[in-house]
Amino acid sequence: MHIPDGFLSPQTYLPALAIGASLVYVGYKKVALEVEKIPMIAGISAISFVMMLIVMPFPGGTSMHLSGIALLALLFNPWLSFLSISLVLLLQALLFGGGGVTSYPVNMLLLAFVGSFSAHYAYGIFKRYSEKVALFMAGWFSIFLPSLCIAVILGIQPLIATSASGSPLFFPFGLEVTLPSIVLPHLFLGILEGAVTVTLVLFLRKRFRKIFDV
Amino acid sequence: MSEKNWAILYLISVLILGGVHSNLVMIVVVLFTLAINGNARFKILKKAFLTLLVFNGTITLSYLLYSLFVTVDLSLLIILNLRALAITLLTFTLMHHINFHKVLSFNHTASLLYALSYSQILLLKKLLNDYYLGLKSRGVTLKKTIHPKQLSPIMATLFGTMLHKSNEQTLGLRSRGLLDD
Numbered sequence: 001m002h003i004p005d006g007f008l009s010p011q012t013y014l015p016a017l018a019i020g021a022s023l024v025y026v027g028y029k030k031v032a033l034e035v036e037k038i039p040m041i042a043g044i045s046a047i048s049f050v051m052m053l054i055v056m057p058f059p060g061g062t063s064m065h066l067s068g069i070a071l072l073a074l075l076f077n078p079w080l081s082f083l084s085i086s087l088v089l090l091l092q093a094l095l096f097g098g099g100g101v102t103s104y105p106v107n108m109l110l111l112a113f114v115g116s117f118s119a120h121y122a123y124g125i126f127k128r129y130s131e132k133v134a135l136f137m138a139g140w141f142s143i144f145l146p147s148l149c150i151a152v153i154l155g156i157q158p159l160i161a162t163s164a165s166g167s168p169l170f171f172p173f174g175l176e177v178t179l180p181s182i183v184l185p186h187l188f189l190g191i192l193e194g195a196v197t198v199t200l201v202l203f204l205r206k207r208f209r210k211i212f213d214v
Numbered sequence: 215m216s217e218k219n220w221a222i223l224y225l226i227s228v229l230i231l232g233g234v235h236s237n238l239v240m241i242v243v244v245l246f247t248l249a250i251n252g253n254a255r256f257k258i259l260k261k262a263f264l265t266l267l268v269f270n271g272t273i274t275l276s277y278l279l280y281s282l283f284v285t286v287d288l289s290l291l292i293i294l295n296l297r298a299l300a301i302t303l304l305t306f307t308l309m310h311h312i313n314f315h316k317v318l319s320f321n322h323t324a325s326l327l328y329a330l331s332y333s334q335i336l337l338l339k340k341l342l343n344d345y346y347l348g349l350k351s352r353g354v355t356l357k358k359t360i361h362p363k364q365l366s367p368i369m370a371t372l373f374g375t376m377l378h379k380s381n382e383q384t385l386g387l388r389s390r391g392l393l394d395d
Contacts, residue, residue, distance in 0.1 A: 004269035006298035039380030097265030
C-alpha cells in the first residue's frame, strides 16, 4: 500500500510532514511504555515489517500487502501502534526503498495513523455484536480505509500539480483510475487481514495472557 | 562532516529533487551517487533498480499501455522514473556511508527505539530462517500440508522463542542503563 518516491507533489508531502511530526509528538507524549511489554511490541513490529515486505505491485499506483497494523492497535493501543508502524515504515523506506522518503509523511499518516485508529474504532463499534466480528472488522478497516485515502491522495495529484501546458507533473492518473484500481483489490485483501487479525489476536491473548493481562 | 550533517544535507537534497522538473539535474545526481560509491556502486545501483522495478514499474507499464489508446505526455514517465532513481540512490548511498543510529543520537528514545526495532527485525529474520530449517529437517516443508492441529503448537513455539529472545535483548539494554523504568 506504500506510495513510492516521485509520485507525490511537494504540495502534498510538505503539509503531511508537518501534520505527521505533530502527531508523532502527541503520540510520544501520550504513550507510556511498560518495560514488560517492550519485547512483545518490538516483536510484533518486526512481524508487521515482514508482512509489509511481501508486496504485490498494482497498476493503480501502489502495492498490496498485509500490514499487522490492527494487531498492534488492538493488542496495545492505537497511539503506540501509530508510533511503531511509523518507525517500521521509516526503516522500510531507508533500508529497502519500500515506500519513498518524500512520500514517507503521507504513508505514515495514511497507513500508520488512519490504519491504527480505524482498527481501534471499528473494534469499539462492532464489539457489541461479537468479539470475533469486531476483530475481523478491525483488520478489514485497517486495510480498507488507508487504501481509500491513498487512492484519493494519488488521484488528486493531476489536479494539484500541473505544468503550464496542463499536463501532470507527478502521478499521472486521476481518481477515475485510482479509486477502482486501488480500493477494489483492497476490499478483498481486507478479508485476509481480518482473518489474520482474528487468529493472531485471539492466539496471542490466550497464549501470552500474562503480558496482555486479559 | 558528522553523520547528522550528512543526514540534513541528504534531506535538503531530497526536498529539492522533489520539486525540480529537470532531467539533467536528475542525471547529474545519479552520476554523482555512482561516482562517490566506489566499489559498492553496482550493488547499490542494482538494489535501486530492483526497488524501482517493483514499485514504479507497474505505473510505467500501465502508462505506456494507456498511451496506445490516448495521447499522453511520455516525457512525464522519464522525469518520474529519473526522480525516483535519483532519490532512491541518494537514500541507499546515505545508508551505505553513515550509521543511522548516530543520526538519531539527539533523542535518546528515538535512538533506542531504532536500535530495538532494527535488532528485532534482524532477530526475526534469523529466527524465521532457523525455524524453517528446523521444520525442513524434520520433513515438514511448505509443500507438504501442515495439519491445523500442528499449527497451534508451531506458532506458540515460534512466538515464545521470539518473545524470549526479545526479552533477552531488553534485559541487556536495561542492564546497561539504556532502558529507564
